[in-house]
Amino acid sequence: MGLTEKLSRNEAVVAVIGMGYVGLPLALNFARAGLRTVGIDIDPAKVDTLNAGGSYIEHIAADRIAAARKSGNFEASVDFSRIAEADAIVICVPTPLTKHRDPDLSYVVKTIEAALPHLRAGQLVSLESTTYPGTTEEELRPRIESRGFRIGEDFSLVFSPEREDPGNPDFTNSTIPKVIGGVTPSCLEAGVALYGRVCERVVPVSSPATAEFTKLLENIYRAVNIGLVNEMKVVADEMGVDIWEVIEAAKTKPFGYTAFYPGPGLGGHCIPIDPFYLTWKAREYNIHTRFIEIAGEVNESMPRYVVGKVTEALNDHGKPLRGSRILILGLAYKSDVDDCRESPSFKLMDLLADQGAEVDYHDPHVPKVPQTREHARWTGKPSAEWNEKTLSAYDCVVISTAHKAYRLEEILAWCETIIDTRNALGGLESRPGQVIKA
Numbered sequence: 001m002g003l004t005e006k007l008s009r010n011e012a013v014v015a016v017i018g019m020g021y022v023g024l025p026l027a028l029n030f031a032r033a034g035l036r037t038v039g040i041d042i043d044p045a046k047v048d049t050l051n052a053g054g055s056y057i058e059h060i061a062a063d064r065i066a067a068a069r070k071s072g073n074f075e076a077s078v079d080f081s082r083i084a085e086a087d088a089i090v091i092c093v094p095t096p097l098t099k100h101r102d103p104d105l106s107y108v109v110k111t112i113e114a115a116l117p118h119l120r121a122g123q124l125v126s127l128e129s130t131t132y133p134g135t136t137e138e139e140l141r142p143r144i145e146s147r148g149f150r151i152g153e154d155f156s157l158v159f160s161p162e163r164e165d166p167g168n169p170d171f172t173n174s175t176i177p178k179v180i181g182g183v184t185p186s187c188l189e190a191g192v193a194l195y196g197r198v199c200e201r202v203v204p205v206s207s208p209a210t211a212e213f214t215k216l217l218e219n220i221y222r223a224v225n226i227g228l229v230n231e232m233k234v235v236a237d238e239m240g241v242d243i244w245e246v247i248e249a250a251k252t253k254p255f256g257y258t259a260f261y262p263g264p265g266l267g268g269h270c271i272p273i274d275p276f277y278l279t280w281k282a283r284e285y286n287i288h289t290r291f292i293e294i295a296g297e298v299n300e301s302m303p304r305y306v307v308g309k310v311t312e313a314l315n316d317h318g319k320p321l322r323g324s325r326i327l328i329l330g331l332a333y334k335s336d337v338d339d340c341r342e343s344p345s346f347k348l349m350d351l352l353a354d355q356g357a358e359v360d361y362h363d364p365h366v367p368k369v370p371q372t373r374e375h376a377r378w379t380g381k382p383s384a385e386w387n388e389k390t391l392s393a394y395d396c397v398v399i400s401t402a403h404k405a406y407r408l409e410e411i412l413a414w415c416e417t418i419i420d421t422r423n424a425l426g427g428l429e430s431r432p433g434q435v436i437k438a
Contacts, residue, residue: 003087003124003156004193010034014194015086017111019046019076021057021269021339022128022162023092025173028064029198031074038086039076050076058338058365059167083118088126088194092162094269095129096373101276103132105139112143119147124156124190126180127208130215130274132281135159136208137183152184158191159208161215167337177201181211219274220292225260226271227295230302233262242437244423264400264421264438265302265344267333272299272342303347306421309438310352310396313417316433319395322356327384327394329411330401331363338365345400346375353377360384360394364405388414398438399424 006012012035016027019041030037041047049056053066068074083089093107108129115125125144127136136159141151149155160180165171178199182188192202205211229247236243243262251259266272275292282289311321333343340346345361353359361369362384369381384390391397391414399411402422411418412428418435420426425435 003122003190006087007035007193007197012036012087012194013038013085014088014090015040015083016090016092017041017083017115018092018094018129019043019050020092020094021166022164023090024050024057024060025164026090026092026128026162026198027074028060028068029174031068031071033197035073035197037068037074038082039074040078040080040082041076042078044078047076047078050074057166080114081118083115084120086123088124089115089119090126090128092128095131095273095277096269097273097276102280103277105131105135108135109139112140116143116147119144119149119155121149121154124158124187124194126158126160126191126194128160128162130161130219130270130277131212132216132277133209133212134281135212136181141183152186156182156184156187156190157208158182158187159211160191160195161211163215163218166339167334174198175200177203179203179205179211179214181205181208183208213278216274216278219270220278222260223266223271223275223299224291224295225258226262226266227298229260230262231298234305237437244426244437261423262421263302263344264306264398265347266299267341267343267345268339269341303344303351306348306398306400306419306438307351307355309419309436310398313419313436314396317395317417321352323358324395325358325360325393326352327391327397328359328361329363329397329399329406330403331361331366331369331383332401332403335402336365336404340366340370340372343401346372346378348398348400349378350375362386363401364403386410391415 014030014035014037016023017040019039027037027039050065053069055062055065091111093111096104098104127140141157151157158180160178163176164173178195180191180195180202182191188204192204195202233243247259250257279289279292314321314324328345328348331340331343331345332338349359367383369378371379396417397415398419399422402424408425408428412430419438420435421438
């Protein structure tokens, strides 16, 4: 019996490798659709939490995991041999950059090599991790074929990029259209059948490379436009113009303009990283991706710009940066989530601390700093308390992430000097010189 028929009968088994922000909600969707699903992760603590019906991701409710466990359609495991049970294997592991901004495919490569001994004829492998065009056929295909499988005949291989937007109440991974490219037409057919069970709309494209390029274009579009508006912020500030007022006016145009907003830098696992995957691959073709690299330079410069604003604000009050107490409001990279990956708040904290400031943070979604690859110095640091005595003791407060939970009137009442990187306090009454937009 083929995969398509097994899916139609709810007899297919799905293995999702990587129980993070992408893999876990996808696995739960497959389970909710009635497919027996195994979530595989190398972290035993995550596996134990999931099997106990608990959650370690704020926007994924424990009740949802508990319901999946109760249905009997979902379990988690650290055992890669469980892949042999699966008819479809979906890989959702990180694809970071090296310190030289080259693609780091080590997680993808280690995952497929760990899976190889357990693959069998008739299975489908889908890679969801964002990567450069060509990865699926250059890295996964030869490894799978080394086992003697014939792609498109007795084994299927596809690429289908994740399009998660954590914390966005308007879209879920079942309502966001799912792009998919197969190595062969039969591979594509199998992939469409798989994702059609959990996605309202599947968008087939001609090849894995096309699907890989699609995801990069989506994020490069955002990175370049954010870079543009960040640069416009600096220009507008020098001219004494409020860029936020400019954006509000510009977006009243019903055509030809889409609003993007400035901030303290880029965060998340996608936009700060994905564009450089294409930059790296383009060099193989002797192409210099100037827009991407310029946008990257602008966005990476934003934390230093904000720190400059902090220094100026303190100077206006006769205080040096060295020895001043600074509070960063918001450690997560975007509002109302607990995801700290690549958050510009870490860069702000590093820069300020390196210049001698005493730095704390507050984030209602991140009670303690998680372990990170590049900012180990902050690991385990607790979020500061939220009360008048605590906040009023800081020489400067920097709004880095505009969580809805923040009581803005209390910030204005308690804090002497505020650097607002998100226009969170826009339109609210403040004391002269109290709020500096950055």
